[in-house]
Amino acid sequence: MADRGIVAVFGSMNMDLSVACERIPRAGETVGGSGFITNAGGKGANQAVAAARMGACTHMIGAVGRDAFGASLVVGLQDTGVDCDFVVHRDDVETGTATIIRCEGDNRIVLSPGANHALAGADVARALRRLVAHELDGDASEIAPAAGSVFIAQGECDLAATAEALVCAHELGFYTVFNPAPACELPAEVWPAVDLVCPNETECQVLTGILPTDDASCVAALNALLDKGAGAAVITLGGAGSVTLGDGGELLRMPALSSTVVDTTAAGDTFIGALAAARLEGLPLFECMAAGARASAVTVSRLGAQQSIPTCAEVEHWFGLTIKTEKRSRTMTTKKLILDLDMGVDDAMALAYAIASPEVELVGITTCFGNVRVEQSAHNCLAVLDLLGRPEVPVYLGADRPLQATEPYTPPASTALIHGKNGIGGASVPASPYEPVGATSADGNAAVDYLIDAARTYGPDLVYVATGPLSNLALALERDAAAMMSIGRVVVMGGALTVPGNVSAGAEANMASDPEAADAVLRSGRKLTMVGLDVTHRVVLTRRDIAGWTGSGTMAGCAFASMVEHYIGSYEMNAPYLGGCALHDPLAVAVAIDPTLVGALGCNLRVDLLGEYRGRTICDERRLSDPDKSALVALTVDAPRFLSEFKTRMARVLG
16 A cells, blocks of 8 residues: 555535525525535545545545435446445435535535444444555555555544544554544544644634634634644635645645636535545645645536536646646656746746646746846746646745846836836736745855755756746856756747847847856856747737637636736837737747757857847857757747647636
């Protein structure tokens, strides 16, 4: 079991009887309803379905009546891939039911437990031992710890049985997750067997006496849960996301991800099941919470309980991700991607394109001055990550000035006209509750530290794309050239070899912002691909291309439409002959993923550092005969193929 963990769920199996109404009836009142549906449900079964659909090998432990509802529930679980060998069919009691009233995007539930209270703790413990023995192909009397596996229990079954099951699972080595729903208190001696307790805000108030509404009350409530003896605590807050405590006791917030709420039934169960599946991968708790947030965002956009729970592929499509799961990891690998951004409008589109690309896994963002000051760049990155449903991606503060500058960089007024005062076209994007990592300085920064660590960790599996000045890359090469030489692929958006510059006759903006850094990188011997104005001015986005973004009705679609409208407007004033805006940074990301998009010339480059051509990229005359070319300069581009792919991938993340 240790090398292929499972999710085992002990919990309720109900047939849900759901109806919608305009308002909740008062005592003695009858109100009209509509949209009556009968769906498989029960918190335990829902969580099992969520884990299975996210790729986990999942086993259900529970009981149903020997009736039509019970038979239907078991068949439904099996159809989703949940093993039901440990589901008991009882003759003496009916299958559990839940009557759900849907009203204004919320729900009220009346529960009739039926067979869900039929199993005793000894029954569950016996099933767990048999399950572990079966997975180990060994004798149950010689069970090795079930390390790497997850056990989930809730409050809808007999509480004494639940308590005994948690203790047994913990002793067997399972990572135990307790969802106290409905709110219920465990005996004091059982709490140390709970590795993670996960209530919602109402359940939390019952357990702790604290309603988590702001940062202070969330911290107090989480600590109160830990004081009971649980190893960790997560509180789900509905539309406000979820919270936990970091290693230092600080509050960590996972926002609820953007979605049109149709029905919140099974949203919390989806969160827990997806969290458990992510736990099988050994991910940190906060990343497991992110997995739960993504899956539940899809669930609430649909009607019903189990039928609303998404598959791994559906979550991937919704958010433009590649999710590693136990079942799929053996056949599916992705490159690790780091973006270095000076977060203007085209940087935002590059970030969205990266998120929508299953070929790579975005593991971090480093920031630099350029289109905006570095602090603004970092906060723009965080806000756009939240907007696109990826708040878990860390953002690192990088260089705040060119290598030879003594003061932080201030963008020229012309840059604000192109990218807007806030760098993202003046678009109104909610600020992220998170802060970037680290502080900047001239000789070292958090971005450089992270980049070197990532290079040492991932080596040839790392792809690095810089879409702003090359200050961070130059500093990293200076500090640890060996680590930086080990990176698999480096792509730089910048420069112009065969066409004029865009800030002077010879210089492109990124290279001109820190010529010394660019020259140091190009002379370092670090192999890279330069995606410059030679090709980026040939891939143009028009107003017609973005017309559907606003029509998508999503916050992300509207925000990106606003950004790009501003960006196109600046091109209409400065380069009307293009007919739209150039996709500089998105093309660089696309080339990093698929180098066949461009035709390139191998050469050795330098940057002019003096005179009227300062910032110009040019072939290094001293290395013209050197057979080892360090740079590939993109000179041709398959524009139709890239533009088609760009629009397809943007549609994934913008809805």
